[in-house]
Amino acid sequence: MPYRPQVDLDRPIKDQLILRTVPGAVDYLAEDVRALGARVLRRYPDGLLVEYAGPLRPLAASRYFDVLAVDPAGLDDSRADGVLAALNPGGDTAPVRFRVGDLGEDRWAMRDRLESGYGWVNSPNAWDVNVEPGGLEIGALYLTQRFGELQRTPASTNPVVAAVLTRLAKIEPGQTVLDPFCGAGTLLVHAAEMARPGRLLGFDVQTRWLRMSAENLRTRRVAALLGRADAAALPVATGAVDRVLANLPFGKRVGSHRVNAQLYPAALGEIARVLRGNGRAVLLTDDKRLFRETVQRTRLIRVIKEIVLARGGLHPSAYVVAKRGR
Incomplete structure (x- = not known):
């Protein structure tokens, strides 16, 4: 059975989050998150940097972003009070699993930081957090994890x-x-x-x-x-x-x-x-x-x-x- 990353959607958090979407959908995403009380700190052509406080469930219900990530600069704060604190990979004592993508020369330093500093487990084939240049992506909050994946034709609508x-x-x-x-x-x-x-x-x-x-x-x-x-x-x-x-x-x-x-x-x-x-x-x-x-x-x-x-x-x-x- 494939590994399914998990997160406690009802745990209150306070975090700065990167929400990635499709260019052209940013306005709809901004309207959605503002209605939840989030503050938009920065706009990108394909996403937003927002400050969010509250349970994750209402945010996860938005259909206008496909990836939620944490900026590496805010890693410690997120582990204390943010979305990384809400990760629940199988119980309070289970370690967080991660994989590191193409970070160039920083790849090994990040891997060592997560393993030695935080006790996370490097697990490229079954992970909770995917570390990419755009941030630490939360697997349980990918769009397909939140709503389920549909079968697709070659030209299916995103x-x-x-x-x-x-x-x-x-x-x-x-x-x-x-x-x-x-x-x-x-x-x-x-x-x-x-x-x-x-x-x-x-x-x-x-x-x-x-x-x-x-x-x-x-x-x-x-x-x-x-x-x-x-x-x-x-x-x-x-x-x-x-x-x-x-x-x-x-x-x-x-x-x-x-x-x-x-x-x-x-x-x-x-x-x-x-x-x-x-x-x-x-x-x-x-x-x-x-x-x-x-x-x-x-x-x-x-x-x-x-x-x-x-x-x-x-x-x-x-x-x-x-x-x-x-």
Whole structure:
């Protein structure tokens, strides 16, 4: 059975923490942590340095950061009153396990400090703390540890990006939410867990991705209607959907720009058709020029907001598209 790092989420702490996220999501993360009483000390393109006091559980509930780390300069303070004091690797007497990443010439000095000075155990294959150039990462507070890991397709939406898309959708209780490119179901899971939708609908042309989506939904106990369908011909009644969430094919890892030139007009036409009056779609793509031109040519919809994100060397945009009238 794989080793699972543990932390006492209900132990009050006081610490300066580095929260790393996706470029483009920093504002949402800052809003989240300020609501918890945290003070933002510094902003980075992909994260925040915050001062936080209180139990870890509310902070761990945020979906807008994927890594929480301690600055090595604050190591002693964190061991006394901070997140390192809340580590619980298997009882009060069990030593903390760690691994040291690529710190260059400082790697061995850090290893010796943690072993000789603190009694920690160097355990590269089963660890509680991962020491990297950006700080001491807390394994139990990785995003996948906090919320669970989903099966992924090659083009699956990053979980932090999925949280941003879901937030932008402004899903209201009881609304019908559609993902016409559902893949492994990441956006459907986030919609269910972050909001209170009524019906969740997911379609994809790939049967193998639909099987993966069904497994992810089952694992997270999310009820949704899945079906095999082309986004250019959705089996959904006109005006039956309140919100659309979708990670469109970028034409890079999946599909091509030439394919998108045919797909985008048809898919956006269907999205405009199935949306209710004043409905909203949040669509992620890196084929930006084609997307904007297609929206301009599609009746009854318009772009009202664009958020540029970054992941895996790409800089896709999340477009909020509104339905005009009925």
